[in-house]
Amino acid sequence: MRLLKVYGLITLIVVWYLSSFIIFLPAPHSVALKFALLLFNAEPVLGKSLLEHSISSIIRVLSGCLIAFLIAIPLGIISGWSEKLDDFFSAIIEVFRPVPPLAWIPLAYIIFAGFYSPVQIAQVFIVFIGAFFPCLLSVREFAKSVDRGLIEMAKAFGADDEDILEKVIVPSSLPGILSGVRIGLGVGWMTIVAAEMLASSGTGLGYFIMVMYEVGGRTEEIITGIIAIGIIGYLMNEIVLRVEKKLLRWR
Amino acid sequence: MLKISVSKSFNGKKIIEKAEFRAEKGDFVCIVGESGSGKTTLLRMVAGLESYEGKITFRGEKIDRKSIGFVFQDDRLLPWRTALENVLFGLELRGEEESVSKARKVLELVGLKGFEDHYPSQLSGGQRQRVGIARALAIDPEILLMDEPFASLDELTREKMQEELNQIWNREKKTVLFVTHSIDEAIFLGTKVVVLTGIPSKVRGVIDISLKKRIRTSDEFIEYKKRVFELLSPQSMF
Numbered sequence: 082m083r084l085l086k087v088y089g090l091i092t093l094i095v096v097w098y099l100s101s102f103i104i105f106l107p108a109p110h111s112v113a114l115k116f117a118l119l120l121f122n123a124e125p126v127l128g129k130s131l132l133e134h135s136i137s138s139i140i141r142v143l144s145g146c147l148i149a150f151l152i153a154i155p156l157g158i159i160s161g162w163s164e165k166l167d168d169f170f171s172a173i174i175e176v177f178r179p180v181p182p183l184a185w186i187p188l189a190y191i192i193f194a195g196f197y198s199p200v201q202i203a204q205v206f207i208v209f210i211g212a213f214f215p216c217l218l219s220v221r222e223f224a225k226s227v228d229r230g231l232i233e234m235a236k237a238f239g240a241d242d243e244d245i246l247e248k249v250i251v252p253s254s255l256p257g258i259l260s261g262v263r264i265g266l267g268v269g270w271m272t273i274v275a276a277e278m279l280a281s282s283g284t285g286l287g288y289f290i291m292v293m294y295e296v297g298g299r300t301e302e303i304i305t306g307i308i309a310i311g312i313i314g315y316l317m318n319e320i321v322l323r324v325e326k327k328l329l330r331w332r
Numbered sequence: 333m334l335k336i337s338v339s340k341s342f343n344g345k346k347i348i349e350k351a352e353f354r355a356e357k358g359d360f361v362c363i364v365g366e367s368g369s370g371k372t373t374l375l376r377m378v379a380g381l382e383s384y385e386g387k388i389t390f391r392g393e394k395i396d397r398k399s400i401g402f403v404f405q406d407d408r409l410l411p412w413r414t415a416l417e418n419v420l421f422g423l424e425l426r427g428e429e430e431s432v433s434k435a436r437k438v439l440e441l442v443g444l445k446g447f448e449d450h451y452p453s454q455l456s457g458g459q460r461q462r463v464g465i466a467r468a469l470a471i472d473p474e475i476l477l478m479d480e481p482f483a484s485l486d487e488l489t490r491e492k493m494q495e496e497l498n499q500i501w502n503r504e505k506k507t508v509l510f511v512t513h514s515i516d517e518a519i520f521l522g523t524k525v526v527v528l529t530g531i532p533s534k535v536r537g538v539i540d541i542s543l544k545k546r547i548r549t550s551d552e553f554i555e556y557k558k559r560v561f562e563l564l565s566p567q568s569m570f
Contacts, residue, residue, distance in 0.1 A: 230408050237379045237402040238422040238471070248421070252412050331412045331451040 161224020223257025
């Protein structure tokens, strides 16, 4: 398994190498050099290193996701628990769910135009939209499928509603919460890169890639940015997976 | 004393018609009857999980949910809790102090010493059912309700569990209501066997059991078995 993964990566690099002779694409080694150089050293046009761009993107994603999770998790549990509340929210959810978060970008930039640092706030808002729905749906799904037998068991042992929520429904929804967080972070990460491309935010990986394109198609830098996006997305996913494994040992 | 006198309708149809019986303190009452005779429903009524017409009283008063321990047919353990934490469940709800040592003791009583930190997924069906019994015993209930707790176990495990339950009951002398479809099990465990039959179901008879020895092949055992069979199917010749 491990070995096959390595072979897969090698194949990718070989294909990349061969393509770089045919199409307008920098060779892997020159991108690798550029990546190593820019990771800590400032890139001259924007005056920031890759690490600085990454950190600003990450901060935006984490802020947007945090707000999204703080609302989506309780809401998911409540609507999974109570059918009436679920009916109330479901229409709202169904209307907004199919809208790609990217469609909100122009509106967000307009709405928040009057705010202090409007671009940043708009971007956090777009991440919020992106992360909110997948997280809500995942939590709701699990909260809905709580084993009724366990709830009844709790009642037979004298639990009141609060006990049932705390001791049965929340722990039983934990897998949904964790996968909601993981998916939410993933979508949030994709969203921020796109959002950064559409406005001059000064920093951020999406902005970096866009500027590198605008100043004359600097493909090495562009691919460097893409790789950074890939690595960070992978790491975020991996970290939550580890947490999941640890918290869900009982599975 | 536990007094039961209840009827139950479901969608306008009577399913239980004035089921009446009583259990003295320390009685082990087994309720037998064909499936659909409302045995489980009866137990759920006592537990307050089901509405009913009539009266259920314990020492002349309405039953307090907190004085009841329930053992379910499917173990209904919380899968994210270890065996010990599952046993603690009822104790937590009662805010009991020093409950961990109590929970450990009860786990030992049901033969699960050394399995405290196992999750339900790591236990066998019999072990999970033991945890379920321990959870009910831990709260030191005045009435123990058991709904076919051994029905899903294999024959050998079931007989072993019956022996152990009998020993535990001998020691703790709880009032037990035990639902089963196994006549053998009812006679082996019970001090009283309540037979439910018919549609709507009624109490066909209550048999007091007093075995000199708990041996399933003894004459007295078989004699009791015949009597239960007769009540279950009065028209057949036995």
